Amino acid sequence: MSLYICSHCDSQYSKWQGQCDECNKWGTIAEESEHASLPTESVSIASSTPLERIPIAIQEINNVLGGGLVPGSFVLLAGDPGIGKSTLVLQIACALISPPCTQGNSSKISPPCTQGDSSKISPPVHRGGLRGGSSASVLYIAGEESPDQIALRLNRLNASSQNLRFLANTSVKSIIANIKKHKPDLVIVDSIQTIFDEDIDGTSGNVNQVRACASQLLQIAKQENIPIIVIGHVTKEGYAAGPQTLAHMVDVVLYLEGDRFHEHRLLRSTKNRFGPTNQVGVFSMSEKGLQEVKNPSEMFLSGQRGAIAGSVVSVVMEGSRPFLIEIQALTNKTSYGYPKRAVSGFDLSRLELLIAVLARRAGLKLDNQDVFLNIVSGLKVKDPGLDLAAALAIASSLSNQAMPQKSVALGEIGLAGEVRPVAHFAHRVEEAKRLGFEKIYGPSLSLRATGGSEAIPSINQISTLAEMLEILGIKKEQ
Structure with a gap:
């Protein structure tokens, strides 16, 4: 038996029709086959292990996440253009690599990989710090910025680039190959709207591409037990852009809010499978990036x-x-x-x-x-x-x-x-x-x-x- 599912809102129908009754979109309903059910297994609460977390040397972020990043978690960070999303994830990367992130020479940023061959990325990294080595490592997938732009931001943050690996390739298959080979402690994707899969029709950023790429990144995060943070765009209404399934697919949804004419920024969690929701971290935007605000009321x-x-x-x-x-x-x-x-x-x-x-x-x-x-x-x-x-x-x-x-x-x-x-x-x-x-x-x-x-x-x-x-x-x- 087959089902017909709308690619925009995931509504299901028993037969094909041209327009979706739920979202009123045309030509979005396609056939998908149902598979036979598989054996299930019970889960014992008594046998479950305590949730492991990766602490970040930025307390406001730890508070929002419920204590730190969870290995294998898939995190979506959304916000208006220019609000500071890329700055925030770069500070998270630096805090993970060398807490606190106060020193370093950004001119030594690892050279980018411009082709799909994973052998052209920076030299293999250790399963650093949090994963058994001497220090943590981060793989930064940059789809919107060049290496020079990343280096300029690192200079402005006065941050260390050691063990920060930069990949300027937006093919999801190449990204997954590099994750499997180098096994970093954290993967940052900037942004999900720039990632594409050659096997999916359409340009990067459309509904089918975002859904397919996010699904593959989620799968590799769970398989390799590596947390992945993806940056997402927002619509004019302020919601995360892309298919509605994206917010349902990820483990954590964070919004970076604020007014570009004011210095403060609020990091808000609207979904968190590993901690409380609607938690807020308060930051102040300065020339050296986002600074924690310990006393927001003042x-x-x-x-x-x-x-x-x-x-x-x-x-x-x-x-x-x-x-x-x-x-x-x-x-x-x-x-x-x-x-x-x-x-x-x-x-x-x-x-x-x-x-x-x-x-x-x-x-x-x-x-x-x-x-x-x-x-x-x-x-x-x-x-x-x-x-x-x-x-x-x-x-x-x-x-x-x-x-x-x-x-x-x-x-x-x-x-x-x-x-x-x-x-x-x-x-x-x-x-x-x-x-x-x-x-x-x-x-x-x-x-x-x-x-x-x-x-x-x-x-x-x-x-x-x-x-x-x-x-x-x-x-x-x-």
Whole structure:
């Protein structure tokens, strides 16, 4: 019996048809034969061995990965062009080869291999450091940059190129042959969209090529027990480019996020078969590459000037880490028939909801006001615990009345105007206390989770948004 599978979304059909019903693509359905089932075997939890990890001398990356790279893992790193993906993987390679990566002469980078013959690559490397030799080795597959460009980046990073082997060949068969021959400790592919298989129709980067090449790289990673990091492009919506099966195929999906006009970068895990997901590592981009940020809250609050109308501090959770951020709002009488709503780093639909709640439940007149909302430092936040701070920033700007000094607002706002509990409230409070904030405004149910008012010097328990505005002295408009 045969199945017909869409090459774009993997939907299955019992007979051929021209258009896929799921993704509406034409000409993507092809026949695949079903194979007879094979014998299965049971797995004993008692006989399983502890998961081995390869530690990286960059703590933020270890935190995101759950403790380090797992041998045989297949990792996808995606991000916008120019955000620092190639710099990050090169720093990972250097940290693995000679931690910490602070010295070395990049002019001695190994010569590239420009043909498919694996004998033309740099001299055979040892199963270094992590795999039994004296030092670790990394194979870097460069499909987008020349050896000179790699050398320039190594110079800028002041990094050592010893045991970093460079291969300028994008044939997946040649890559696999070199992996089998030299058995490096880590393989980096920059990028998956430049790799091609001669046996697959189409140019490199198309759906069939990406799927076939990723499948073969996954297989060799498992067979040789070598971790492979592949860099991937992203779509204009911010998702990893390529077939949907790519994200399902890999073990770990990492996104490097940030704004090219700001120095900070967030490394976020959206999938991790070997550890927790949604963990975040914080970096700062400098002339010497990505530097770890040990205290992100202080960086995000740098430049915060205290009590200003329209400015409110809150604590958001990124994975298991609390960050203090500043949210700013500006209201101004509209010059047009329809008031404008604009956001930076905040969800526009959420802003419109908060404006409706402020108008209906708190009595604020905003139908003739343009409203602008900005999260300072270029962060993009989806945490619902930011609702109360955003609403208070709007009310503060409208009334031209500042929040109290050293205060933090936490809470999700419902359609009835109630302030709802937020997750990990105790961690948020501890982070605010550590940075010297003295007042917490939040829902009573979350506050009880912290163990009472001893958790922080001054706690203001509120149940509704209207009650919060009354505490601040912001009155309803008649």
